[in-house]
Amino acid sequence: MAQVQERSDLAVVIGLEVHVQLETETKIFCGCSTEPAAEPNTRTCPVCLGLPGALPVLNEGAVEAAVKVGKAIDADIPETTEFHRKNYYYPDLPKNFQITQYDSPICQDGELECTVEGERRTIGIERAHLEEDPGSLAHQGGSIDTAEYTLVDYNRAGTPLMEIVTEPDFRGAAEVRAFLAKLEEVLEYLGVFDPERDGSLRIDANLSVVDADEIGADGEIDEAVLEGANRTEVKNISSHKGAEKALAYEAQRQKNAVERGREVEQETRHWDESRGITVSMRSKEEEKDYRYFREADIPPLQVSDWKEEIEIPELPDARRERFQSEYGLSEEAADKLTSTKQVADFYESVAEAFDPDLAATWVADELLGELNYRDMAITDIEERFDEVERLIELVDDEEITVKNARETVLRSMLDDGDDPDTIVDREGLGKTSGDEVQAAVEEAIEENPDAVEDYHSGEDGAINFLVGQVMQKTGGSADPGDVNGLLREALEE
Amino acid sequence: MSENIYITETTIEGDEDGPLAGRTVAVKDNISTEGVRTTCGSAMLEEYVPPYDGTVIERLKAAGATIPGKTNMDEFGMGTTTETSAFGSTDNPAAPGHVPGGSSGGSAAAVAAGEADLALGTDTGGSVRCPAAFCGVVGIKPTYGLVSRYGLIAYANSLEQIGPLAPSVEEAAELLEVIAGPDERDGTTRDATDHGSDYEYAEAADGDVDGLEIGVPTELLDGADDRVVDQFWNAIDDLEARGASYHEVSLPSLEHAVEAYYVIAMSEASSNLARFDGVRYGTSGGYDGNWNEAFAAAREEGFGEEVKRRILLGTYALSAGYHDKYYKKAQDARAWIQQDFDEALSEADVLASPTMPVTPFELGESLDDPMKMYLADANTTPVNLANLPAISVPVGDDPGLPVGLQLVGPAFGEKRLIRAGSALA
Numbered sequence: 064m065a066q067v068q069e070r071s072d073l074a075v076v077i078g079l080e081v082h083v084q085l086e087t088e089t090k091i092f093c094g095c096s097t098e099p100a101a102e103p104n105t106r107t108c109p110v111c112l113g114l115p116g117a118l119p120v121l122n123e124g125a126v127e128a129a130v131k132v133g134k135a136i137d138a139d140i141p142e143t144t145e146f147h148r149k150n151y152y153y154p155d156l157p158k159n160f161q162i163t164q165y166d167s168p169i170c171q172d173g174e175l176e177c178t179v180e181g182e183r184r185t186i187g188i189e190r191a192h193l194e195e196d197p198g199s200l201a202h203q204g205g206s207i208d209t210a211e212y213t214l215v216d217y218n219r220a221g222t223p224l225m226e227i228v229t230e231p232d233f234r235g236a237a238e239v240r241a242f243l244a245k246l247e248e249v250l251e252y253l254g255v256f257d258p259e260r261d262g263s264l265r266i267d268a269n270l271s272v273v274d275a276d277e278i279g280a281d282g283e284i285d286e287a288v289l290e291g292a293n294r295t296e297v298k299n300i301s302s303h304k305g306a307e308k309a310l311a312y313e314a315q316r317q318k319n320a321v322e323r324g325r326e327v328e329q330e331t332r333h334w335d336e337s338r339g340i341t342v343s344m345r346s347k348e349e350e351k352d353y354r355y356f357r358e359a360d361i362p363p364l365q366v367s368d369w370k371e372e373i374e375i376p377e378l379p380d381a382r383r384e385r386f387q388s389e390y391g392l393s394e395e396a397a398d399k400l401t402s403t404k405q406v407a408d409f410y411e412s413v414a415e416a417f418d419p420d421l422a423a424t425w426v427a428d429e430l431l432g433e434l435n436y437r438d439m440a441i442t443d444i445e446e447r448f449d450e451v452e453r454l455i456e457l458v459d460d461e462e463i464t465v466k467n468a469r470e471t472v473l474r475s476m477l478d479d480g481d482d483p484d485t486i487v488d489r490e491g492l493g494k495t496s497g498d499e500v501q502a503a504v505e506e507a508i509e510e511n512p513d514a515v516e517d518y519h520s521g522e523d524g525a526i527n528f529l530v531g532q533v534m535q536k537t538g539g540s541a542d543p544g545d546v547n548g549l550l551r552e553a554l555e556e
Numbered sequence: 557m558s559e560n561i562y563i564t565e566t567t568i569e570g571d572e573d574g575p576l577a578g579r580t581v582a583v584k585d586n587i588s589t590e591g592v593r594t595t596c597g598s599a600m601l602e603e604y605v606p607p608y609d610g611t612v613i614e615r616l617k618a619a620g621a622t623i624p625g626k627t628n629m630d631e632f633g634m635g636t637t638t639e640t641s642a643f644g645s646t647d648n649p650a651a652p653g654h655v656p657g658g659s660s661g662g663s664a665a666a667v668a669a670g671e672a673d674l675a676l677g678t679d680t681g682g683s684v685r686c687p688a689a690f691c692g693v694v695g696i697k698p699t700y701g702l703v704s705r706y707g708l709i710a711y712a713n714s715l716e717q718i719g720p721l722a723p724s725v726e727e728a729a730e731l732l733e734v735i736a737g738p739d740e741r742d743g744t745t746r747d748a749t750d751h752g753s754d755y756e757y758a759e760a761a762d763g764d765v766d767g768l769e770i771g772v773p774t775e776l777l778d779g780a781d782d783r784v785v786d787q788f789w790n791a792i793d794d795l796e797a798r799g800a801s802y803h804e805v806s807l808p809s810l811e812h813a814v815e816a817y818y819v820i821a822m823s824e825a826s827s828n829l830a831r832f833d834g835v836r837y838g839t840s841g842g843y844d845g846n847w848n849e850a851f852a853a854a855r856e857e858g859f860g861e862e863v864k865r866r867i868l869l870g871t872y873a874l875s876a877g878y879h880d881k882y883y884k885k886a887q888d889a890r891a892w893i894q895q896d897f898d899e900a901l902s903e904a905d906v907l908a909s910p911t912m913p914v915t916p917f918e919l920g921e922s923l924d925d926p927m928k929m930y931l932a933d934a935n936t937t938p939v940n941l942a943n944l945p946a947i948s949v950p951v952g953d954d955p956g957l958p959v960g961l962q963l964v965g966p967a968f969g970e971k972r973l974i975r976a977g978s979a980l981a
Contacts (some may be wrong), residue, residue: 109606109608113831114606114607114608114709115588115594115596115604115606115831115837116587116588116594116606116706116708116709116710116739117608117706117707117743118705118706118743119742119743120740120741120742121743148825148827150826150830152830152833152847152848152851153847154835154847157831158828158830158831159748159830159831159833160830167925176674189645215835262936264980350874352876354827354871354875354876354879355874356827356828356874356879356883359713359714359744359824360742360743360744361711361743362595362743362744388732420950474667481714485618507962
């Protein structure tokens, strides 16, 4: 048995291929809707079914989305871009070839910055290209290996995909997670990606372990060393959290093998999310030959002008900095308020209507806090932003107390779905008018001579008792601070 | 109907009015017709019924044409004789006992036999012009992009166009008028009006060749049958007598056209035909083994020999290690051929050659010798590689074996070809 030798001098090198479904109205080569449908094979036409004689026509919306991504990752966008066929047989592929881009991808040489444990890291992006999603398979009566038969659903076929290929710049699973979270954030900001959609993000990762000595101080690694190292390709990862788990597992598995003196087998492995392990799929001894060649049905596309014409929104990093300088927010608040584009947009509209500080408190602390507590996302209440604004307006106009707004109205809005005015009426939370409060103050003084005496003899607790009495009389709708002041005024007369 | 012209006889009625009202147009069986099976001459698609009409079918219907049937063809267009059809060979009405040419043999035969007034064929490397020449009718291969391919079941999609067959140039032009023009469902279509033409093709059929300068590429006469060459020069003399003049011209790249054509066409075919795997077309199920084995069994059973030969060669030509040697080299040759044509057409209005270097084969003659069949495409394939328009018109008066003359023009120069061709037929 080989000697187990603990080695702290092993380093992990990871590169990613990220498949992102671009959010467009229609599919990439036909007019079918990209909305998921419950009924299989209902969002289909001759083109996405690959019927004989049907021809692909490029959806300009997908190109536009890709150009936006290219600009966001600071990539080179060539003069013209072309499509190719990737030929392989698989039952989910309607034509037994996939239309993709081979040697003239729409984006090349980009990069994306992310923060890992407080440190900025720049991840190189080798290329990003457009392609069509295949259909999906439903294995009946078992898994892919054991199923009795398999059904094909072509609803997904033809959904626009962008495949983003990074340089092997990751040195650990945590970096991968940070990068993917950042990528999702940017894509969402661009409005080209819907993270809620099932299968909208799919990740393949190439991972190998090398001697730590091979990695330079700047994180660089010699290409020849990387070529020489056996790597595994880990498939079936569908989230940034899953990626961290899968790659942490796989890194440890490879390190264990090396420490036991075994060679890491070059192979494709499947991430089994439920078991939390990677399993061997097939040995990758020979590269597949996809016989790429140009897709003559789609003429080369002039994209150079598009780059000039298409504008992208302010990206999260820039917005975060602006929130600090323009609204005087703390870094922490700015971080929270730029976490998604919806939150940031909403914050800005509230900040403009009211006051940046009030807006920050209500959006970052109250709203996000309550949503988080309920495991809800900002997108769940997107349709009700006007109601939240109304709530803030009620507070700003001092029509209800902050305490009631926070503890009763907002919670009821989220739990029962009512609008703020309805809740205020139902719970009788409208701040009582000055006359009513004044009357209650006078009543309380008249009814409680003992407490009045205690107050005059310097007993501090007496005023609190009287405030409580007034609050009771006004049904809690008076502002305790105001009541305190009014009482003191009346008692000093 | 002893010629075996149609794979499926049917009646698809068009609108009541229109330029083709009252006329029948036979349609090659690789153009999709909603509700009427479309076989491509293959057992693989024997039961395939498209759920949609190709664009040209919609245009025929709107023009008032009646479609009497789907015509026989070489399987997936792969042949020069219509003998590779899974539905048997078609006899040549103009030369019984001989092949009608291919791959649109059924369409040309329908017109020659009077079974239809007009017909649509498709031309990937000569598949409209060859049967037109062999059956003694007129055939036009339009500029790539003039006619929508939506609904045309692809053999080699960078090369093929749908084109008309008719007894006369004027009638072929009338049919072209109906089917030509851009289509948003085919991204490769272009508008002729952006390229110096209009769509009034029929009115160009006035036979006026006065002042026409004809270039004759010597390479396309080399190796041609004596009888063909004689008829060709007689026709040139005829045109000269009406005011045209000619000069000989050399296009050295054409020597490589057949090789380049077959590499490109077979490569594209290997991909285009990949979808026929037994899952949705052909015989499905009942095979042992994994998916790949089941696909292979379905393809072994559903495809004929010539189709399998071309898929295998095309797969080979695209494979890693051979891609540069074959596919890329063929693309380079294609660019060279386009350049040679451009140069030759800067000195001549049209280029003329025999359409086919040979007269029609006897039925069964070429089946065992694919090379003989491939080489017969020497004069037609360069035109597809160059994306140019061409017309084949019958010439000569030998009643036994028809001969066709091919005229090639610049891109979107269909009107020029129709004018010149109409002087002869």
